Amino acid sequence: MTEPVLSLRSLHKRFGPKVAVEALSLDVPAGSMLGLLGPNGAGKTTTLSMATGLLRPDGGSAHVLGADVWRDPVAAKARMGVLPDGVRMFDRLTGAELLRYTGLLRGMAEADVTARAGELLAALGLDTAASTLVVDYSAGMRKKIGLACALIHAPRLLVLDEPFEAVDPVSGEAIRSILRGFVGSGGTVVLSSHVMELVESICDRVAIVAEGRILADGTLDEVRAGESLQQRFLQLVGVHELGEGTLSWLRSS
Amino acid sequence: MAALLVGLRLKQLGRSLTRSPWHIVGLVFGVLGALSILALVAVAAIGLRVGAPQAVPLVLVLVTSVLVVGWVVGAILTSADESLAPERFALLPVRARQLLPGLALAQLLGIGGIATALSLALLLIAWSTSVATLVAAIAMLPVALLTCMLAARVVAGLLARTLASRRSRDVTAVVLMLLLISSGLILNLGVQAVASSASLQGVLESVSGVLAWTPIGATAGVPAAVAGGDWLAAGIRLVVALGTVALLWWAWGAQLSARLVAPVQASGGGRVHSGGLVDRILPASPVGAIAARGLRFQRRDPRHLLNAIATLVLPLILVGTQLASGGLAPGLALFLPLIMALMVLQIAQLSLAYDKDALALHVLTGVSGRADRAGRLLGVGIVIAPMVVLASVLVAAFTDGWALLPAGLGAALGTSLVAAGTGIAVGAFLPGRAPSPEQGPFGRGSSGGAQSLAALAIMAPIVLVASAPAIALAIAAVVWMPWLGWVALPVGLAVGALAVWLGIRIGGDRLDRAWPEVLAAISSDD
Numbered sequence: 044m045t046e047p048v049l050s051l052r053s054l055h056k057r058f059g060p061k062v063a064v065e066a067l068s069l070d071v072p073a074g075s076m077l078g079l080l081g082p083n084g085a086g087k088t089t090t091l092s093m094a095t096g097l098l099r100p101d102g103g104s105a106h107v108l109g110a111d112v113w114r115d116p117v118a119a120k121a122r123m124g125v126l127p128d129g130v131r132m133f134d135r136l137t138g139a140e141l142l143r144y145t146g147l148l149r150g151m152a153e154a155d156v157t158a159r160a161g162e163l164l165a166a167l168g169l170d171t172a173a174s175t176l177v178v179d180y181s182a183g184m185r186k187k188i189g190l191a192c193a194l195i196h197a198p199r200l201l202v203l204d205e206p207f208e209a210v211d212p213v214s215g216e217a218i219r220s221i222l223r224g225f226v227g228s229g230g231t232v233v234l235s236s237h238v239m240e241l242v243e244s245i246c247d248r249v250a251i252v253a254e255g256r257i258l259a260d261g262t263l264d265e266v267r268a269g270e271s272l273q274q275r276f277l278q279l280v281g282v283h284e285l286g287e288g289t290l291s292w293l294r295s296s
Numbered sequence: 297m298a299a300l301l302v303g304l305r306l307k308q309l310g311r312s313l314t315r316s317p318w319h320i321v322g323l324v325f326g327v328l329g330a331l332s333i334l335a336l337v338a339v340a341a342i343g344l345r346v347g348a349p350q351a352v353p354l355v356l357v358l359v360t361s362v363l364v365v366g367w368v369v370g371a372i373l374t375s376a377d378e379s380l381a382p383e384r385f386a387l388l389p390v391r392a393r394q395l396l397p398g399l400a401l402a403q404l405l406g407i408g409g410i411a412t413a414l415s416l417a418l419l420l421i422a423w424s425t426s427v428a429t430l431v432a433a434i435a436m437l438p439v440a441l442l443t444c445m446l447a448a449r450v451v452a453g454l455l456a457r458t459l460a461s462r463r464s465r466d467v468t469a470v471v472l473m474l475l476l477i478s479s480g481l482i483l484n485l486g487v488q489a490v491a492s493s494a495s496l497q498g499v500l501e502s503v504s505g506v507l508a509w510t511p512i513g514a515t516a517g518v519p520a521a522v523a524g525g526d527w528l529a530a531g532i533r534l535v536v537a538l539g540t541v542a543l544l545w546w547a548w549g550a551q552l553s554a555r556l557v558a559p560v561q562a563s564g565g566g567r568v569h570s571g572g573l574v575d576r577i578l579p580a581s582p583v584g585a586i587a588a589r590g591l592r593f594q595r596r597d598p599r600h601l602l603n604a605i606a607t608l609v610l611p612l613i614l615v616g617t618q619l620a621s622g623g624l625a626p627g628l629a630l631f632l633p634l635i636m637a638l639m640v641l642q643i644a645q646l647s648l649a650y651d652k653d654a655l656a657l658h659v660l661t662g663v664s665g666r667a668d669r670a671g672r673l674l675g676v677g678i679v680i681a682p683m684v685v686l687a688s689v690l691v692a693a694f695t696d697g698w699a700l701l702p703a704g705l706g707a708a709l710g711t712s713l714v715a716a717g718t719g720i721a722v723g724a725f726l727p728g729r730a731p732s733p734e735q736g737p738f739g740r741g742s743s744g745g746a747q748s749l750a751a752l753a754i755m756a757p758i759v760l761v762a763s764a765p766a767i768a769l770a771i772a773a774v775v776w777m778p779w780l781g782w783v784a785l786p787v788g789l790a791v792g793a794l795a796v797w798l799g800i801r802i803g804g805d806r807l808d809r810a811w812p813e814v815l816a817a818i819s820s821d822d
């Protein structure tokens with residue numbers, strides 16, 4: 044088997060008394076699209092932050108194509124593009140300026156940056172908003188410009204936290220076809236989502252996280268085990284059953 | 297409702313204290329400051345009552361007026377405290393009328409409100425010249441307190457609305473800065489006039505006499521009139537004072553109801569003309585990109601814009617006050633641009649904090665710490681270096697001290713460069729806290745002050761020592777031989793360049809080691 048593109052080994056992180064991620068290990072093989080699933084507060088964002096160099100783990104390691112994210116961050120970061128969730132952007136720049144900024148920070152040549160920025164803006168339907176300040180973008184437009192920033196240096200690995208959240212169906216389809224093409228040409232994607240149907244339709248691998256641990260990890264069919272992903276997810280994570288009388292005052296009739 | 301809001305306010309204050317030790321430091325400093333002012337007030341009130349009881353009305357009208365104006369200025373400078381902003385209640389089925397009393401009480405529950413109430417109470421000592429005066433003063437105490445708080449809230453509310461859109465925010469920021477400058481000048485002129493006029497007391501009496509009739513001083517005007525036995529004046533001033541409070545209360549209520557249904561939302565300002573000039577001039581490298589971004593933010597982000605304006609304006613204020621107080625001594629004026637180094641120091645140190653968690657982009661792209669430091673300095677330098685030169689040339693022109701220009705330039709540029717290098721290095725260790733871009737441009741984060749003080753305590757000695765050679769040579773040029781200025785200039789530039797080089801290396805290497813920790817430190821909102 045070839046070397047995994049993203050390899051997490053027993054990652055630990057605790058915030059005060061709360062253990063956010065505990066002994067989490069995960070391998071993502073090349074050319075796969077992995078959906079990272081988990082309930083709210085499961086540690087998905089914490090895990091992705093530790094894998095991308097935003098949050099220093101208490102223990103464990105993360106490697107991107109053999110480069111240690113925490114020992115050789117420059118090499119590791121050069122190989123991945125990241126769309127963080129719920130993080131501010133330099134929003135007093137226009138969309139085009141932000142893309143150019145990101146490309147130049149990546150050390151790309153100016154000509155490449157300009158050409159790719161134009162293509163990316165057009166592909167994501169942002170060309171009309173290219174000279175609008177990002178602060179005036181809608182939530183979906185911010186997702187798209189964030190994705191464009193993650194793509195501009197043609198990374199080998201994409202780490203996307205909730206890439207489809209608040210994105211309209213048309214742009215969503217555009218993002219899907221971009222990601223499919225990226226994976227088809229040998230790229231690797233790790234994305235987190237809460238929408239099971241979406242993960243079933245585009246991902247070929249799935250990992251389910253709850254309380255900072257991996258509950259299931261494998262190809263889509265292995266994890267589903269003959270059921271729908273939704274049912275399997277609920278079985279693994281545990282359903283929170285509502286009693287008969289719960290919230291009875293809410294029923295108006 | 298009132299109890300609920302007051303409880304909410306207290307809980308917010310309590311939580312902020314347990315979340316960050318810097319808050320406790322800030323609170324301790326605040327309380328110590330308030331206590332020392334209160335002690336001063338107490339001593340002054342007793343002294344006044346014992347030493348010069350006939351001057352009590354005159355002085356207290358002035359003091360009360362200063363209090364009211366102080367609250368308004370404070371509201372302009374620190375409008376960032378939006379923890380009880382009306383918008384937060386917009387989704388709840390409450391009317392402004394129900395919220396008003398609680399919000400009013402909650403606003404008074406802070407160091408400022410409590411200190412003001414206590415000061416007003418201490419002033420009662422001075423008012424105790426007769427029973428009638430004391431009674432009138434006691435009756436007017438809550439009115440005075442309400443006037444302070446309401447005036448501050450109404451002004452802050454007006455400001456919030458105008459600051460919400462980009463264009464008016466820029467205009468307001470500039471106008472306010474100009475007002476602040478001219479207020480310094482006017483104050484200085486006033487002091488000059490008073491000091492030079494034959495009867496100091498006469499001037500004060502007429503000022504105090506006018507203020508006592510105005511909304512600002514009427515609350516003290518009432519007991520003042522009672523003390524003089526002028527019951528008609530007391531009655532009219534009472535009407536003015538109560539009318540002011542009623543009007544402010546109504547205005548605040550109107551603002552509140554307006555903001556409940558039409559929340560003030562900061563907007564960016566739509567499409568902008570993206571100046572390609574900046575991109576063409578600066579190199580297409582990480583350093584150049586960061587510098588270009590810094591330049592754009594100085595124009596588009598009111599917090600940065602205000603810093604840039606303040607840098608230029610600070611020495612101008614000083615030049616103005618010097619001119620107003622009769623002539624500019626060339627030897628002394630030469631060193632006025634040095635004040636700009638203080639701003640440079642702060643801008644360089646807080647540069648990371650202003651980015652908040654947008655800095656994640658720098659961490660994710662793996663940009664080197666040195667490139668980050670150098671890019672930020674370049675962006676700041678392109679704007680401020682010409683300002684420093686301009687200020688030095690202006691001073692030379694005003695004082696006709698062209699012979700001393702090289703000395704002045706050497707001292708000012710050298711110190712500014714040293715400050716830039718020190719700030720950029722220390723900023724990587726103690727990034728401080730800044731208001732988030734959604735908040736008003738005038739505020740500091742509530743605990744930013746304490747951490748900035750700590751950083752300043754580290755940076756100030758370094759800057760003083762490192763810039764000493766250039767400044768010493770400049771002083772020698774003034775008092776001894778002007779040609780020494782030609783030595784001060786290269787010495788200042790050389791030491792400054794060394795400081796910048798060291799600052800970029802030290803700060804950059806620290807960032808490379810601790811990007812995630814720095815990111816976490818500046819991301820938190822409290």
